[in-house]
Amino acid sequence: MHSRAAMSLIEVTLVILVIGILAAVAAPRFAESYRSMHLQAAAKQLAAHIDYIRNVAINEGRTTLLVCDNNLHAYGSDSVDFPERIGESIQVSIPGTYDPTFTLAADFDSQNTVGFDFEGVPHVGAVPLVDGSIVLSADHHQFVVTIAAGTGKTSVARLPTGGGGGGGGGGGSPPQYQQPSQPETPAP
Numbered sequence: 001m002h003s004r005a006a007m008s009l010i011e012v013t014l015v016i017l018v019i020g021i022l023a024a025v026a027a028p029r030f031a032e033s034y035r036s037m038h039l040q041a042a043a044k045q046l047a048a049h050i051d052y053i054r055n056v057a058i059n060e061g062r063t064t065l066l067v068c069d070n071n072l073h074a075y076g077s078d079s080v081d082f083p084e085r086i087g088e089s090i091q092v093s094i095p096g097t098y099d100p101t102f103t104l105a106a107d108f109d110s111q112n113t114v115g116f117d118f119e120g121v122p123h124v125g126a127v128p129l130v131d132g133s134i135v136l137s138a139d140h141h142q143f144v145v146t147i148a149a150g151t152g153k154t155s156v157a158r159l160p161t162g163g164g165g166g167g168g169g170g171g172g173s174p175p176q177y178q179q180p181s182q183p184e185t186p187a188p
Helices: 009-060
Strands: 064-069 074-082 085-093 103-108 113-116 122-124 132-138 141-147 154-158
Touching (some): 009 064, 009 085, 064 103
Antiparallel strands (some): 064 074, 074 085, 113 122, 132 141, 141 154
16 A cells, blocks of 8 residues: 555646636625625714714803715815814715725704704704704615704614615605514513
């Protein structure tokens, strides 16, 4: 009997072929996962900017504004500077900052501007905010940043994927995030 010290050319070719097939299958899924994480990061940064704009209103005892542009997919506040860049007001283009295919669609009681008073309470004009959300979309991924009525606190949630509606790129109102329904409890 003689021992085998090396792999044959056919065995090496088969191993390389299997690795290539696995890489071809995994690469698109990795890219989708990366894209979704990047969109989520954009949503979390947006929520952090909203919280900062609200906190400036509270700390400085003045009204601050958040303005969203659904056509340019951008948001900003002329009355508040970036925390790390004093003298430069907050202005963020979602496609320019993150990915050219990311979109933004804001709806603050059918308006594109929300203000925070000296207590941090969100208002649309002189009326307290009832429903405020900003949807960030890319392909079939969507995240919603919700501004709570009364408190102005923000939350970020992934919107369910599936058929029936595009996200934010059409210039219309964004898809509305709906709270999951509570399970019904039987009456005693």
